[in-house]
Amino acid sequence: MLLTGIVLTVLGISLVVLSLLPRVLPRLEEVHPLLLVTVRLDGLTVGTSPLLLIVLALLYLLLLLRQ
DSSP states (O other), rough: OOOHHHHHHHHHHHHHHHHHHHHOOOGGGOOOOOEEEEEETTTEEEEEEEHHHHHHHHHHHHHHOOO
């Protein structure tokens, strides 16, 4: 019973924080292009992070070369 209360409390707090995030975070157009790049195709917006892709590629190469 205690665990259920804790889970519901954490869920409620996270929902409140998620609803406040759009007011605090900058708009997508204001984010540095190295952190986020968005492309719009026929009403569909796709976003990716070039920095994240570079880090993941380096990790992949590092793991590949360790074998």
